[in-house]
Amino acid sequence: MxxxxxxxxxxxxxxxxxxxxxxxxxxxxxxxxxxxxxxxxxxxxxxxxxxxxxxxxxxxxxxxxxxxxxxxxxxxxxxxxxxxxxxxxxxxxxxxxxxxxxxxxxxxxxxxxxxxxxxxxxxxxxxxxxxxxxxxxxxxxxxxxxxxxxxxxxxxxxxxxxxxxxxxxxxxxxxxTVNQPRQIIEPYRALMLIVVSIIKVYCLGELINENWVKPIFANPFEFNSLDLFVGLYAYAIQIYLNFSGYTDLVTGISLLLGFRLPINFNFPYLSLNLRQFWERWHISLSSWIRDYIYIPLGGNRKGFIRTQINVLLAMLLSGLWHGSGLNFVIWGACHGIGIVVLNVGDRYLGREYLIKRFSCIARLITWHYVCFTWLFFYCVTLSDAMDYLTALTHNFAIKSQYWQAFLIIIVIYIIYPKCKHLPVLFTTLLIRLNKLFLPFIFIFILWLAIYFAPSGMPNFIYANF
Known part of the structure; x- marks a missing residue:
């Protein structure tokens, strides 16, 4: 169900x-x-x-x-x-x-x-x-x-x-185990999260999937490099909308039941390096891996080289947790290697050397590296991923089928930092509105989301893991 x-x-x-x-x-x-x-x-x-x-x-x-x-x-x-x-x-x-x-x-x-x-x-x-x-x-x-x-x-x-x-x-x-009667927790925020989740998963995520992700990944050799970048960017956005949307939904449901779930996302694509990304993406998993795998392995207590080995092992296990295919192992390895390279840079250049001097470039590099790793997350086999990379690095034809989408994604990337305070703003507006109007507002928003959404019921990507 x-x-x-x-x-x-x-x-x-x-x-x-x-x-x-x-x-x-x-x-x-x-x-x-x-x-x-x-x-x-x-x-x-x-x-x-x-x-x-x-x-x-x-x-x-x-x-x-x-x-x-x-x-x-x-x-x-x-x-x-x-x-x-x-x-x-x-x-x-x-x-x-x-x-x-x-x-x-x-x-x-x-x-x-x-x-x-x-x-x-x-x-x-x-x-x-x-x-x-x-x-x-x-x-x-x-x-x-x-x-x-x-x-x-x-x-x-x-x-x-x-x-x-x-x-x-x-x-x-x-x-x-409470003995006292429970209460609904933050009802306005709970309703806001449920509505936002439906927009994210049911509407926006599926529109991106149907129009950009599926067609580009299905036949990568038919598209030029610009279009293939669009495919990677689009999947990065889709999986974020899908997974964070699911988290919003169950967080809202839990609040209505009187339970609090842990925060799982904190604008991960604003990260300036991979460490920050894992502090913002699937936070409950990354903190679990830190506390129950990385630290028991020795953490950073046994020297620099041993620390890097522990990082690699933790990220490899993270990849294997997501799926039993070689592609997930490679995905975990890519993140582990990226963090090790970051740690080596911090050791010999100074901590957060790039962030302190060129924060915009740091964010851009992090975004592209994360998008590159999502390729192994999406593709079922390693050969599919290699086909995509081959097409990406060889097909430099001028004609692009998705140049408009490329411009849209650039705009989204630029305005994304401005969205940090939107959830709090929406919740504040709901609290100020007359309660009699709320059901009609919610119904109208949901109707719009369903109307513009593709047909069919979207799957939760992380339900497969």
Whole structure:
């Protein structure tokens, strides 16, 4: 069930009425949330719901073992291995089977690894990361072992199970275990976020995808270099609109339910280097990788060279988390190498040498490097990406089919910094408006978005990860 569908909209309105009708009973609200979350997972597949419940039981058992003073560290290591193994079996089995079979064939070893079709459970990456944060928080004594059903809700909470953001147990579980009646949080901002998300994902993102991304990436050799730059720029904009739009939507839904989700985006294309980009893009993932991978590997505490190795490993794992293809590994490697080069420059030229002298050039370089890496994110195979790069670097024909789009994107790039305060401005305007007019304004805006949007229901790109 798509969160942008009419079916979900009707379900959520009905759910909201029942949910707040039980406002005096937060524990019953939790049960309602838990049942609804599992029903949504069940709507994709009953197997997915079963896998989630079994996984929840196993991780909860480990949390009890970790909470005991005996062998807590050992139990934590075993629990994390089990969690990662579960993710690897469902998400990476086919990738590693193919690569291992290729290696065996190359070595002339007559072993045939069986071909097994494995469906990837919806949200498995996100609830795996949620569970790791819970286990580590138990080990650090940041939180006590939760009630089982509260923990089950933490892993399955329907706004964030499909495509994040990644919730930390120490921040989110206290919102579940409240005894006092909840309240709607920032209702005007919540409604604004939902409307903006529909404009981003349903209208703007799909218009860019249909008109620029799909046709250019489908046949790169038919276009000149300028058009191919348009394709890269357009996909960079589309994936931002799609993913940040989804985050806006589930953040708005959560606020209406009385929950706060972590901030996941902060105008990433204003970044002046790759470090800043990862402080602004998918913030819940980058901070999770920092805290649970980079720092445990040693962070920057073991010398300059070891720091760069840790950066590369963290970014490679980030790429592999996004998908099981070689293209995602290359994408992660590109970001890792970029950050290493940035660190080397800081060491020998001075920290933020370019930013302090030519901030506009720094932003331009960062933008183009990020757009270049998105090529490996979009293309299904490495050969597709190489075809695009070949066309980009060889087809310098003067005739351009998308020169108007190129100019539009330049204008967007120039005015983008001026948009930083628009969300606060829109929320302020909504608060000042007469409440009687709000439903009509929202309906009109939504009608415009749907009217201009291409036909069909857009997918959330990050739901695939």
């Amino acid at each position: 798509s969160y942008l569908s009419i079916e979900f909209g009707l379900f959520f309105i009905s759910f909201l009425a029942l949910y707040w009708g039980l406002n005096a009973f937060p524990k019953i609200q939790n049960w309602l949330l838990l049942i609804s979350s599992y029903l949504i997972v069940f709507s994709y597949s009953w197997q997915f719901a079963t896998i989630l419940f079994v996984y929840t039981c196993i991780i909860y058992l480990f949390s009890i073992l970790i909470s005991s003073l005996k062998h807590a560290k050992t139990w934590l290591i075993i629990a994390i291995i089990v969690a990662i193994a579960n993710l690897a079996v469902f998400k990476y089995f086919d990738f590693f089977r193919h690569e291992l079979q290729t290696l065996l064939n190359y070595l002339n070893i007559p072993i045939l690894i069986p071909l097994v079709s494995v469906l990837i459970p919806i949200g498995i990456s996100f609830y795996t990361f949620h569970s790791v944060s819970y286990l580590v928080s138990i080990r650090k004594r940041e939180i006590a072992v939760a009630n089982f059903w509260d923990f089950a809700l933490f892993l399955s909470f329907f706004p964030s199970i499909i495509a994040g953001p990644i919730n930390r147990a120490k921040d989110f579980l206290p919102q579940i």
